[in-house]
Amino acid sequence: xxxxxxxxxxxxxxxxxxxxxxxxxxxxxxxxxxxxxxxxxxxxxxxxxxxxxxxxxxxxxxxxxxxxxxxxxxxxxxxxxxxxxxxxxxxxxxxxxxxxxxxxxxxxxxxxxxxxxxxxxxxxxxxx
Numbered sequence: 001x002x003x004x005x006x007x008x009x010x011x012x013x014x015x016x017x018x019x020x021x022x023x024x025x026x027x028x029x030x031x032x033x034x035x036x037x038x039x040x041x042x043x044x045x046x047x048x049x050x051x052x053x054x055x056x057x058x059x060x061x062x063x064x065x066x067x068x069x070x071x072x073x074x075x076x077x078x079x080x081x082x083x084x085x086x087x088x089x090x091x092x093x094x095x096x097x098x099x100x101x102x103x104x105x106x107x108x109x110x111x112x113x114x115x116x117x118x119x120x121x122x123x124x125x126x127x128x
Contacts, residue, residue: 001036001039001040001079002079002080003017003020004017004033004036004037004040004046004059004061005040005045005046005061005079005080005085005088006080006084006085006088007020007088007093007094008020008088008091008092008093008094009088009089009091009092009093009094009097010060010061010063010089010093010116011058011059011060011061011093011097011110011116012037012058012059012061013033013056013057013058013059013096013097014028014029014030014033014057015096016093016094016096016097017033019094019096020094030057033057033059034048034057037057037059040059041059043070043073043075043076044062044070045061045062045067045070045076045079046059046060046061046062047059047060048060049113051106051109051110056106058110060110060116061089063089064082064085064086064089064090067082067085068082071085
């Protein structure tokens with residue numbers, strides 16, 4: 001679950017979590033990702049969305065300003081801290097999200113649906 005929260009950028013997908021892990025997590029199945037994302041959703045840390053019908057799962061993280069009071073609760077304090085979350089949230093999302101060959105319009109779709117502000121999808125090397 002912390003892997004979802006600490007993935008760089010404002011959104012997380014199963015593939016991005018799987019590829020961004022220090023140890024390749026081949027066992028991150030759709031159902032495991034969905035279970036973890038649903039749990040984080042019940043903690044009010046973000047929301048699980050489905051794109052392309054139900055075939056593509058994406059976890060939209062809450063803004064750091066909204067999540068601060070939640071991370072200090074007993075249920076959430078072991079997942080990550082606010083400083084770490086904020087640092088990761090403001091990073092460029094993994095290429096599997098911003099330049100996804102299987103879904104090249106993923107970035108635009110997320111922005112157009114109003115799930116994430118376009119400035120949170122800046123390209124590598126752009127100023128924050």
